[in-house]
Amino acid sequence: MLVIINALKSISRSMGRNILIGIIVLAIAAASCVALAIRNAAKEAEAAGIDQINITGAITVDRQKMMEGIQTNGRPDMDAMRKLMAEYPDLSLDELLVYAESSSVKDFYYSSSISLDAGDSLEAYSTESSADSSEDSGGFPGPGSFDNRQGGGVVIQGGTIGMMAMGDFTLTGYSAEQAMTKFVSGTATIVDGELFSFDSEELTCLISSELAAFNGLSVGDTITLANPNDAEETYEFTIVGIYTDSSSSQSSDQPRFSTAMDPANLICLSYQALEAITQNSASVATAGTDYMGNETSTAVRGQLASTFVFTNLEAYESFAIELAASGLGEYYTVTSADLNNYQSSLLPLQNLSQFATTLLVIVLAIGAVILVVINVFNIRERKYEVGVLTAIGIKKPKVALQFVAELACVTIVFIILGAGLGAALSVPVANELLTSQIEQVQAQADAQNTNFGRTTGGGPMGGGPVTTIGGPGGTMMSVFGDTAEVSYLDQINATINLPIIGQLILIGIILTIISSLAAVIFVLRYEPLKILANRT
């Protein structure tokens, strides 16, 4: 009681000194409050965002890891690499379906793509002078397909098709609506007719509005396509719908190796229908050998792309553990472009959070030093008071406690005021800082894109690493495939809540202890008689 009464009296009678300490504490509290609010909001936004996104992923071969594992003299041994690749074949649909049974997997969908030539009455859409690009060398096309490619989550399967001729069109068969990601996201829209049935083997399809206009086609018309390896093997499709694809016009300036790579020449159908084509093609195919002696076939083969959908991050991670434990092989891995994109989108926020943490540490360190210095001077000034109090019989620890209590009272009051000020400032300051961080990250990305001769506007991360296997066509996909735009989180709710207030109180206590430690040491060292005698 004595300590409290003395402390309060001392505070009220030495307002100037306490206001000076208070202003410093106020500044520390306000800055700490803003920094803590930013950190907290960043953490919450990250957690909330990860809960909201639907994580999709795919089982891929980690070629990077593979190359690292077979390096000799600092360079990958390509023979060993080829051998190793043969040991890690693409998983078949049946194998993938087994993994899709996992309790971690919420949904599983897939698509398969083939390339066919135009029949007699049809011409592939092209903005170039010659539309005929058949017999081009190279692998399988398909940059514009509406498949479930998700950057890092892509598996292009189909075995060795290296020398297979490329057709004019890409045909992609989808297992479900979810697999048609551009339609799901709204990039592509059916403008005429309707969607084909996923359960039907009937050769019904959707074609692009560009292709329809180019050939004067409409819903209900039929088109004929042929096997690029065997012109006699033809398939007749009924157009059930026409779609527009806003991304196809954006990517029209990109170089094409084939008209089949033009999104306008993508024909969508059900997986069942596509499977019927490949099965029929296999049954009528003729076998042969190429100039290297490898076996060849005229059959069209589909490249499979599959996507696993996970409820949340936890399910995704547990699926990765399950996969590793299944004994599939150390280079098979689960990757998710959603996750990569999401993590990229958090970059400004993480920078901001890091900045807030640094600010917090600096503010606290400088604040603590200033408070210690002020308190040391304060105690030296009040040496006489210490002498009198101890001379009339108040024990030194009590006197020290009184000084601590004074500082604690001032600190608490100004921490509350600082928290109020910080609460008012945290939201606008946090968003302002976040905006500048986004601008900085975007400027860096734009500069990088410009340096590489790319048009700006895409996300800096380009949708994350795309791992494709199955031939050079797959690689082209990753090179010229549409870059995923990273949508940065540009608003955070940096408000003050109970945990932050708790942290501020903790900061107040720590600051009080550190800064009053000097006071305590000084008080305990003083001898009343010496102080009073010196004064005399």
Added chain:
Amino acid sequence: MSILKLENVSYAYDGRNRVLKDLNYQFEKGKTYAIVGRSGAGKTTLLSLLSGLTSPTGGKILFDGRDVQRIDRYQYRSRYVGVVFQQFNLLPHLNAVENVELSMRASGKKIPEKRRRATDLLDKVDLDEGLAKRRVLKLSGGEQQRVAIARALSFDPDILLADEPTGNLDLTTQEEVMDIFSRLAHEENKCVIVVSHSPEVAASVDEVYELASLRQSKKRRKG
């Protein structure tokens, strides 16, 4: 039975400069004492020893039969000995009443109506209510000395030590103060020890100890 007893008490600053040597004094309740001597005789040093602010370098001081060095000297100062310092040693940021109240609180004794008791004590030493509410720095030397006396009496100590308590007072007030001290000793059974070089003070106490300069001292019984 003496409440305070000095047994061969000596004191030397820095272990060499001896100020007091082999003092054997006894102080009883119900009496007033004066310690007199020339400047540098060690009067204030002796008061510091008696108040427990410092320890003798030789001999011992017994309070109620117990060695002061072996008891809690903070408690000794706050409960049993009231000291009127020569420089008053009041807290400048407090007013007169608050300075007196502070000592009451510091004693840890259950003293009812502290504010009223403080005002009464200040009134007793001739400080009216207006002055009692002033910060002590705004009081004159004499007024501050009276506040110091009121503070020393505030927690009803067994022993009252006063270092030149009348030094800043006029003759009339000096007499009043000494009357208060006499009453405390004779009516309230306190032991009052006054350090002074004033002949008037020496004349008004029951017993006088005269400190000889440096090493000689003798007791002068009045009568």
